[in-house]
Amino acid sequence: MIEIAVRYLEKVTGAKPWTGNADRVCRGVVIDSRKVEEDSIFVAFPGERVDGNDFAAQAIEAGAGCVVLTREPDRALLKLADAHGCAIFTCDDPEEFLLLLAQGYRSRMRCTVVGVTGSIGKTTTKDVLAELLATSYRVHVTQGNYNNLIGMPLTILSAPRDTQVMVIEMGMDGAGQIERMTRCAQPTYAIITKIGTSHVGKLGSRENIARAKAEIVSGMPPSSENFEGHHSKLVLCGEDDFTPFIVEHFAKPAGVDVLLCGTSPDDDVSASHIEVDAEGRPSFDIMFENGANFHTGLSIPGRQSVVNALFAAAVAREMGIAGFVIDEVFHKLNITGRRQETRTATCGARVLDDSYNASPESMAAGLDLLSTLPCEGQRIAVLGEMGELGEAEGPRLHELVGAYAAAKKLDLLVFVGGENARAMERAARLMGQPEEGIVRVPDCERLCRRYGNVLGAHDLVLVKASRFVGLDRFVEEVCR
CATH class of the missing domain: 3.90.190.20 (Mur ligase, C-terminal domain)
Known part of the structure; x- marks a missing residue:
């Protein structure tokens, strides 16, 4: 997890310092005062029913190394903080504080980040990819529903310092959110699983959903650059009707190369001869753009799981995972529960x-x-x-x-x-x-x-x- 001296918090996040020991090293970030441990950074979020600022004193007494508020601390709180050697900062936007702090930590880690978004299938894709990459790398992956503007930076901030790959799920319910997340995470690889109708009530149309999902490329380096040993790729579904739109309006202008996955032989990674057994588990032939191919099968049910597995396999192959390893992992997948x-x-x-x-x-x-x-x-x-x-x-x-x-x-x-x-x-x-x-x-x-x-x-x-x-x-x- 992140370890940072108090003196650097202002520089990294722009938050305003009020008091504290500049040399104290803080470890880890929480937004729930009940989860504060010794030296934690507690970030207070105001809410309609519960205001995190009201729990600053409890966080200090629990051993927090730093408390970040959205309102000015009173004298009593400053006195309590001084007594415990706890720093106090204030900021206008706690989401932005987390994003900036996570961005700084991610940059220092210099690991490879894979961002996963889409209307459906992103959690399954994330889980499959994490299992594939864990065969060769130290992987840190989004847990549960920590995939929004608060959960995603917390995921990054909780990553062990020796993490080699982060697989980060990015969800959204409005325009501009994924752009903020991707600029924080700086993914080398990104996957957009499908453009569906989730959030159409807020965004108005599938085109607007496609635009919001495609924001993920704004934090990616151009494919022409060698970024930490890799060249960026955006993985898309060859069968999705918005794939050409995303390629022309987002990937090409950003200089990011595209890999297509699907059931067409023209796709870069394709599946054919798909069959489903009595338990709903699919088996299929998988082919990669270099001509490598083999027969494989999934331990999870659903024909739609095949394309999600292709997304994961595409990135895994880019990162050097061998075909026989992909086949072995596919046959023993264990994904997030309550999904078929x-x-x-x-x-x-x-x-x-x-x-x-x-x-x-x-x-x-x-x-x-x-x-x-x-x-x-x-x-x-x-x-x-x-x-x-x-x-x-x-x-x-x-x-x-x-x-x-x-x-x-x-x-x-x-x-x-x-x-x-x-x-x-x-x-x-x-x-x-x-x-x-x-x-x-x-x-x-x-x-x-x-x-x-x-x-x-x-x-x-x-x-x-x-x-x-x-x-x-x-x-x-x-x-x-």
């Missing part, structure tokens, strides 16, 4: 737990998997509402999901939520789903009461929604 994770219910039913998040595209992928896996009992889809689609597009996109679900001819569709769940229900009924095969419940609590113990031993159940719906509680209820 197969669970066994108490009654014996198989549950495809994909409750971590949802978009129209990932809903369709989950329904595809549900409809193709072998099943002796009922095929059931439990679909909750999707977030961040906006008031204008949200109902229409939910209707599309409902119609797509009906087209799969499943035995039972259970929709969870309010108006948007009703939109899915209406569309499914309109598309011919039988009345006895449609149910809507308003929330997860009602879902658990109605379906917590009525699944059959041979049923196959997909559970999919955005996280705010809380369908992970249903999974735990039926699988406990």
Whole structure:
């Protein structure tokens, strides 16, 4: 993790010093006063319900080496800080403080950074890539949902000093956010998995989403430069309709070379002869641009996982990972949970737990998997509402999901939520789903009461929604 003397904090971040021992060395950064350890830097974030500035005294008493506030400290706090040898700084924007501090630390580490973004598939891609690179490098990788303007710099700041590669996930819900993150992280390699409809409510169109994701190139060096032993590459999906747009308007002007991944033989890294086994695990032939090819397979389910694996393989090969190593890792992947994770219910039913998040595209992928896996009992889809689609597009996109679900001819569709769940229900009924095969419940609590113990031993159940719906509680209820 970062180690920095108090005297350098003003120079690196521009924060205003109030008091403190300039020679004290601080180690690590936290934004929760309960996680303060000896010599931690505690950064206070003001909030609507909880104001981190109010916990400065607790942080000092817990041993913080530095406290960063967004308001002027009073005399009592300054006196307490002096008594404990704790520095106090103030800044206008704690997000920017973290980004600048992380940028300085990342520059001193001189490791290789891979940035991963996209509407869907970025976490799976990040996890696969981290496992591939860990076979040859000391890798530090984004954990959980630490992929925003606060979480991403905290990820960098927590990296061990001897890290050789950082795999950094970059999420966003507005324009300009990824640009701030990428200028901090300075990735040599970047992956944009797919331009979907997540955040269309805030950004207005898929083109604007593409622009926001493509901001990742603004922190990358040109491919003509040898940057820490590597030449930059942007990895894109050859089948995505916005790939030409990103290449022409972002990659080429930035001087960043592009690698295409997909199922076309024209792609730089391609998959062919894709087959899915009884557990939904795909096998395929993979070919690289130099002609190297081999047959491989994934231990994770879903045909859509193939392209995510190609993204990871493309960067891994650029960084010298051999084909036989890629094949071995693919066969024993262990990715972040609740993404098409197969669970066994108490009654014996198989549950495809994909409750971590949802978009129209990932809903369709989950329904595809549900409809193709072998099943002796009922095929059931439990679909909750999707977030961040906006008031204008949200109902229409939910209707599309409902119609797509009906087209799969499943035995039972259970929709969870309010108006948007009703939109899915209406569309499914309109598309011919039988009345006895449609149910809507308003929330997860009602879902658990109605379906917590009525699944059959041979049923196959997909559970999919955005996280705010809380369908992970249903999974735990039926699988406990």
